[in-house]
Amino acid sequence: MKKNIRIKDIAQKAGVSVGTVDRVLHNRGEVSIETKKKILSIVKKFDYQPNILARALTLKKIYTFAVLIPRADDNNPYWEHPLKGIFNAEQNLKDYNIKIIKYFFNQNSKKEFRIQFEELIQLNPHGVLLVPVFSDEVQKFTSKLIDRAIPFIFINSDKSNSKRLCFIGQDDFQSGMVAGKLASINLNKKDTILIVHITNDYKSKEHFVNRNNGFCHYFKEKSQNIIQIELKDNFSQIFHSVITANPSVRSIYVSSSKVYKVAKYLKENSLKHVQLIGYDLIDKNIEYLNQGYIDFLISQNSVKQGSKGINYLFKVVVKNETIEKQDLMPIDIITKENVKYYGV
Numbered sequence: 001m002k003k004n005i006r007i008k009d010i011a012q013k014a015g016v017s018v019g020t021v022d023r024v025l026h027n028r029g030e031v032s033i034e035t036k037k038k039i040l041s042i043v044k045k046f047d048y049q050p051n052i053l054a055r056a057l058t059l060k061k062i063y064t065f066a067v068l069i070p071r072a073d074d075n076n077p078y079w080e081h082p083l084k085g086i087f088n089a090e091q092n093l094k095d096y097n098i099k100i101i102k103y104f105f106n107q108n109s110k111k112e113f114r115i116q117f118e119e120l121i122q123l124n125p126h127g128v129l130l131v132p133v134f135s136d137e138v139q140k141f142t143s144k145l146i147d148r149a150i151p152f153i154f155i156n157s158d159k160s161n162s163k164r165l166c167f168i169g170q171d172d173f174q175s176g177m178v179a180g181k182l183a184s185i186n187l188n189k190k191d192t193i194l195i196v197h198i199t200n201d202y203k204s205k206e207h208f209v210n211r212n213n214g215f216c217h218y219f220k221e222k223s224q225n226i227i228q229i230e231l232k233d234n235f236s237q238i239f240h241s242v243i244t245a246n247p248s249v250r251s252i253y254v255s256s257s258k259v260y261k262v263a264k265y266l267k268e269n270s271l272k273h274v275q276l277i278g279y280d281l282i283d284k285n286i287e288y289l290n291q292g293y294i295d296f297l298i299s300q301n302s303v304k305q306g307s308k309g310i311n312y313l314f315k316v317v318v319k320n321e322t323i324e325k326q327d328l329m330p331i332d333i334i335t336k337e338n339v340k341y342y343g344v
Contacts, residue, residue: 068130070107085306127313157207176214191250254278263288
């Protein structure tokens with residue numbers, strides 16, 4: 001029967017010093033191949049698990065993780081959710097001398113992103129968790145992390161050609177496909193679908209582009225009329241003019257968590273005959289979902305993204321473990337009939 005085994009016990013069984021065992025376990029220093037095989041065989045046989053907490057308390061080493069994430073506010077409350085996950089992970093790891101420093105930027109401001117990243121890089125953290133909102137800027141800044149051998153993880157959106165440790169989030173193309181199928185429910189050939197991007201320059205944001213491509217791909221061989229608009233300021237006025245000019249709109253897809261803005265318009269104008277699909281379980285969206293002005297929400301499990309991001313950095317940096325390159329979140333479809341079962 002296997003029992004807890006210490007480094008001292010492994011050393012005795014292998015007939016070597018504690019220092020030699022430590023070098024093998026942490027893959028540092030010169031150890032003969034034969035000795036290394038003998039030690040690893042004992043480790044495997046007795047299922048040795050390092051006591052990370054004891055080591056942290058003994059060394060009193062502080063591990064600093066930096067988080068670079070958009071600022072949550074009334075206009076964009078979505079980011080409260082991954083922050084909640086980050087906070088939960090921080091609390092769970094507080095005994096391991098983990099310190100998390102957060103840097104916030106306006107999601108629509110490349111300048112703020114640059115400023116916050118430059119502050120972050122001066123910190124020289126042990127690991128970084130970030131949201132790669134601006135594709136071009138991310139490429140420049142992550143190269144600095146690579147030069148300094150600082151591991152980094154992406155959440156929410158991905159940049160697949162980067163040297164990130166891991167991406168945690170949805171397959172955005174497939175998510176768009178799912179949204180397309182939902183949007184097609186009860187549509188006739190003569191009906192129009194409206195795609196709404198409520199952001200600045202959505203084409204510079206890879207996850208919005210991938211969602212849009214997935215959505216349009218679903219209708220590739222279907223003769224359905226689709227129009228797209230990008231809205232920033234004067235939302236109500238512009239949206240009203242689009243709806244008025246296109247009375248055949250029967251289904252609306254919003255590619256972000258700001259679907260509540262469209263739902264508000266539908267409610268104010270008593271337009272319950274229009275089907276509405278969007279993203280994320282923020283309070284405003286849940287309110288309109290329960291009232292019947294939003295038909296479907298696609299959940300990104302954003303709280304879990306935040307907590308997993310910190311836990312994965314802990315595994316790599318502190319426990320010296322390897323992790324998978326991707327952790328894709330399920331594409332959950334939420335309706336007013338099942339929303340109460342999804343705690344956020």
